[in-house]
Structure formats: structure tokens, C-alpha cells
Amino acid sequence: MKTLKKNAFIVSCQAEEGEPLFGKETMVKMSIAAQMGGADAIRSLYPDVVKEVKNVVSIPIIGITKNRNLKGAFITTTKKDIDELVQAKADFIALDCTRRERPEPLPELFNYLKSKYPNIGIIADIADIDDVKNIIPLKPDYIATTLSGYTDYSINRPCPDYELIREIIKITDIPVIAEGNLSTPLEARKAILNGAYAVTVGTAITRPQIITQRFKEYLADFQDDELLAVGIDIGGTWTRGVLVDRFGIIKDSDKVRTASTGKEVISNMLSLIKKLKTEETHFLGVASGGRIDFKTGVVGFSTGLIPDWKGVGLADIVEKEFNIRPIVDNDANCASYFQHFITDEDNMLMITVGTGIGGGIINDGRIVRGAKGGGGEIGHIIYPGNTKECSCGKVGCVETILSGRYLKENIYGKEGKEVYKKIREYSKVMAWFIDTLKATLDFDKCYLGGVLPNYGDEFLENIKNSFKQISNEKNADFINYSDLGEFAGARGAALLSLHKGEI
Numbered sequence: 001m002k003t004l005k006k007n008a009f010i011v012s013c014q015a016e017e018g019e020p021l022f023g024k025e026t027m028v029k030m031s032i033a034a035q036m037g038g039a040d041a042i043r044s045l046y047p048d049v050v051k052e053v054k055n056v057v058s059i060p061i062i063g064i065t066k067n068r069n070l071k072g073a074f075i076t077t078t079k080k081d082i083d084e085l086v087q088a089k090a091d092f093i094a095l096d097c098t099r100r101e102r103p104e105p106l107p108e109l110f111n112y113l114k115s116k117y118p119n120i121g122i123i124a125d126i127a128d129i130d131d132v133k134n135i136i137p138l139k140p141d142y143i144a145t146t147l148s149g150y151t152d153y154s155i156n157r158p159c160p161d162y163e164l165i166r167e168i169i170k171i172t173d174i175p176v177i178a179e180g181n182l183s184t185p186l187e188a189r190k191a192i193l194n195g196a197y198a199v200t201v202g203t204a205i206t207r208p209q210i211i212t213q214r215f216k217e218y219l220a221d222f223q224d225d226e227l228l229a230v231g232i233d234i235g236g237t238w239t240r241g242v243l244v245d246r247f248g249i250i251k252d253s254d255k256v257r258t259a260s261t262g263k264e265v266i267s268n269m270l271s272l273i274k275k276l277k278t279e280e281t282h283f284l285g286v287a288s289g290g291r292i293d294f295k296t297g298v299v300g301f302s303t304g305l306i307p308d309w310k311g312v313g314l315a316d317i318v319e320k321e322f323n324i325r326p327i328v329d330n331d332a333n334c335a336s337y338f339q340h341f342i343t344d345e346d347n348m349l350m351i352t353v354g355t356g357i358g359g360g361i362i363n364d365g366r367i368v369r370g371a372k373g374g375g376g377e378i379g380h381i382i383y384p385g386n387t388k389e390c391s392c393g394k395v396g397c398v399e400t401i402l403s404g405r406y407l408k409e410n411i412y413g414k415e416g417k418e419v420y421k422k423i424r425e426y427s428k429v430m431a432w433f434i435d436t437l438k439a440t441l442d443f444d445k446c447y448l449g450g451v452l453p454n455y456g457d458e459f460l461e462n463i464k465n466s467f468k469q470i471s472n473e474k475n476a477d478f479i480n481y482s483d484l485g486e487f488a489g490a491r492g493a494a495l496l497s498l499h500k501g502e503i
């Protein structure tokens with residue numbers, strides 16, 4: 001019997017009747033292309049196709065037949081199917097080994113194949129672990145996960161089904177071929193690393209109509225228009241809104257004071273969207289302070305800065321009003337996204353100094369959101385020795401000494417010796433803060449945004465000097481003001497909506 005080599009990459013070149021590439025000629029060309037690309041074997045459908053493919057490729061062929069008219073099992077289910085595939089010179093034959101109705105009993109097919117054609121390798125296509133238990137006594141040469149998700153009893157299995165691979169290798173030494181719904185090189189690699197002996201990929205390589213559909217679906221929200229987006233940034237003091245194009249260029253903007261009740265904040269947000277949104281705008285993004293569950297668009301936790309905010313389902317509210325599902329993200333995440341978008345920096349930290357302290361972390365080009373959206377909530381790191389009560393309920397958060405509130409109360413517009421002392425203290429804490437975060441994240445750039453740039457270059461120099469004093473890095477040039485203006489968060493939210501929240 002021929003064997004498949006370890007970690008083999010198998011390409012399934014199949015088209016059934018009704019599919020655009022159906023026919024020997026196209027499948028032969030597809031198989032040649034797969035071999036040219038380095039495939040270690042081909043999975044080929046119907047004896048007449050197998051025969052032609054065998055003439056032009058030198059790699060092994062797994063032959064199958066499908067009979068879609070059958071109610072239950074449909075991949076190579078009869079002795080006649082087996083005879084035809086052997087005559088066509090298949091090296092391996094895959095049999096449907098699911099627990100479904102079938103024309104001929106499985107043990108009979110196995111016996112027939114093994115006794116009549118001992119040189120042909122048998123692959124058992126299964127859908128779940130109970131199928132595997134059933135066929136182990138029949139001793140197939142390989143087990144393939146091909147039918148996971150395709151029987152009524154496996155419909156809810158994970159996809160790709162790495163879990164099934166792991167389950168199989170626990171109970172048998174028969175090598176497993178990972179097959180079914182593997183769409184990317186990363187997924188193929190993961191299948192092998194989860195224990196598969198070899199991996200088969202079909203649709204993602206050989207069904208252009210489905211590949212096209214996948215692209216098209218991902219781009220489906222791009223309509224025949226200019227790709228405009230409205231972004232709203234709900235901060236502790238101001239609620240700002242912009243209408244931008246795909247480059248983040250502002251077409252229109254407006255702002256209102258953030259209201260004192262959650263209800264009013266929502267009503268102001270909706271009014272702002274209404275005002276800025278044009279007929280052609282199909283993308284909406286909302287940035288808000290607090291912990292935002294990016295997947296559901298719900299505010300998970302918020303300090304008292306915005307009242308009655310915890311639990312508000314921002315995405316649902318906006319969708320209900322405008323019939324567009326918005327992207328909802330933390331305000332500092334949105335601001336840092338905009339900074340990343342403008343500067344192309346893949347490892348950066350943004351500290352936004354406003355009513356509170358916000359943090360936006362871009363790590364390897366992605367926003368760090370964490371499990372529940374709390375990633376980057378750096379203002380609530382406790383500064384050693386700080387006894388001030390924070391609006392979040394904790395004591396000692398660095399926000400209580402670095403926020404805009406603190407600056408306003410102690411530094412802004414003040415004169416005299418006392419102020420210099422306060423500036424020195426502020427710089428020292430900010431330097432500690434940056435150094436602590438750098439030890440965790442090792443970013444290339446740190447941007448200070450929000451109201452801080454209004455304090456001028458000398459203020460920034462103080463922070464940099466304090467950093468040089470406490471850190472073993474003697475260069476503080478990576479610390480800069482973010483000069484993207486007051487609409488950075490709103491622009492970031494709008495752009496994120498165009499990018500589906502990804503970067």
C-alpha cells in the first residue's frame with residue numbers, strides 16, 4: 001500500500017455537476033496547478049476525472065465518488081464505486097464512514113476493498129468521534145475529518161474542527177487527515193500542530209465561485225458611494241462628532257457639552273449623528289469613555305464621569321435609529337487608532353489626558369482590547385503611595401494625579417513657586433507611568449494627547465527629563481505630544497467603522 005508522507009499537504013480538486021468548473025478538463029488543469037504549487041497529493045472526484053488526472057500528475061491520488069441522490073452517506077458507498085476508482089488508478093479511496101443510511105454495509109465495503117485491492121489505501125471520512133469509534137475495528141489506513149459539520153449529528157461542531165483531531169489522536173494511532181473548512185495557511189498549520197498527520201484543503205484553493213463570494217461578502221457594506229463615515233466621541237466633558245472620508249479627512253464636525261444624564265447623552269449623540277450624516281453615509285463609529293465590549297457594543301463599566309452609563313447598549317441604540325450597525329470602542333482606543341492610521345506606527349501607546357486618563361495601546365498593529373474591553377484602561381493603575389479616591393471606586397489611581405482635572409486645579413493659569421513644584425511632581429508621576437507601561441509593552445512611540453499639548457513644549461521637556469532621570473533609557477525622544485486635535489477620537493471611531501474594527 002502507498003502511504004501519504006507525514007505533514008502532507010493535500011489539495012482537493014473537485015467540482016460537482018452544477019458547479020462552474022464541473023468537467024474533466026478543468027479538474028485536470030486544477031490538479032496540474034496544485035502539483036505545480038507543491039501539493040503532496042490530490043483528492044479527486046469521479047472515476048473519469050481520476051483517470052485523466054492520473055495521466056498528468058505524478059503525486060498520489062485519493063479517489064472518491066459522490067452520489068448526492070442518496071439520502072444518507074454519499075461519498076464512495078458501493079463496491080461498484082470502489083471498482084471504478086481502482087480501474088481509474090486511484091492510489092487511495094475515501095469512504096463515507098458516517099452513521100447514516102447507506103446502500104451497502106460498511107464492514108462489507110472494507111472487506112471487499114482489503115481482500116480484492118490490498119494495495120489501495122483506505123481513508124475513512126467521518127463526522128464525529130462516535131464515527132471514529134465505529135470504524136476503528138475496521139482498520140482504515142487513515143481517518144479524515146471531512147464530514148464534521150455535514151451530518152445532522154455534527155452540525156454544531158466547531159469549524160475548523162481542531163477539537164475532533166485532538167479527540168481522535170487520544171483514542172487511536174490511525175493517522176488523521178484534517179479536512180473540511182480550512183481556509184487559510186494558518187489554519188492548515190494549526191491543524192497539523194493539533195495532531196493531524198496530513199491536511200487537505202479544497203474550496204479555499206479550487207472553488208473560485210466561493211472564494212469570490214468570501215471576498216464579496218467581506219466588502220458587501222461598500223456600496224456604490226464615496227465611503228463616508230460619521231464618528232462620535234463621547235468624553236467626560238464634550239461629545240464631539242465628525243463626518244470623514246476614508247482618509248480621515250473631516251468634511252463636517254460639531255460638538256456639544258456632554259450632558260449630565262445618560263439619557264441626554266444618548267439623545268445628544270443621536271442628534272449629532274443625524275446632523276452630520278449625509279444620504280451617502282453608511283458607516284458609523286462611536287467612541288466612549290469606559291470599558292466597552294467591542295463585540296456587543298455595550299458599555300461594560302464606566303466611572304462616574306458619564307452618568308448612568310454602565311450597561312448602555314450603544315450599538316443597539318444607534319442601529320435601531322439609523323439601521324446601520326456601528327462600531328463602538330473605547331475613546332482612547334479610537335484616538336490611538338487614528339494616531340496609528342496617520343503615522344503607521346505598529347507599536348505605540350497613547351495617553352489621553354482629559355477629564356480622566358485614557359489609554360490606547362497598539363501592539364503589533366492591533367488595538368489591545370483585552371477579554372472584556374478593559375485593555376488600555378491605564379488610568380486606573382495605582383500609583384504607589386497615592387491616597388486619593390478615584391471616581392472608579394478605587395483608591396490611588398494614577399488618574400487622580402495626571403488627569404485634566406488635576407491640571408486645572410493645580411497648574412493651569414496658576415503662577416508662582418508652588419506651580420513649578422506641582423509641574424515637577426506631575427512630570428515625575430507621568431515619567432513613572434510611561435516607564436512602567438514601557439516595561440510591559442515596549443512601544444516605539446508614546447503620544448500624550450487630550451489637553452496636555454495645550455501646556456506647551458516646556459511642559460513636555462519636563463516630562464522627558466523626568467523620564468531620563470528614572471529610566472535606564474537615556475533617550476526620551478519617543479515621547480511626543482499628539483497633535484491630531486480635539487476630533488482625534490471621533491475620527492478614529494469613524495475610520496474604525498470603515499475598517500470593521502480591524503486594522
Ligand SMILES: CC(=O)N[C@H](C=O)[C@@H](O)[C@H](O)[C@H](O)COP(=O)(O)O
Pocket residue numbers: 012014064146147150179180181182200201202203204
Ligand atoms: C462535505 C463534502 O462534500 N466534502 C467534500 C469531500 O470530498 C468536498 O466537497 C470538500 O471540498 C473537501 O472535503 C475539502 O474540504 P473544503 O472544501 O472545506 O476545504
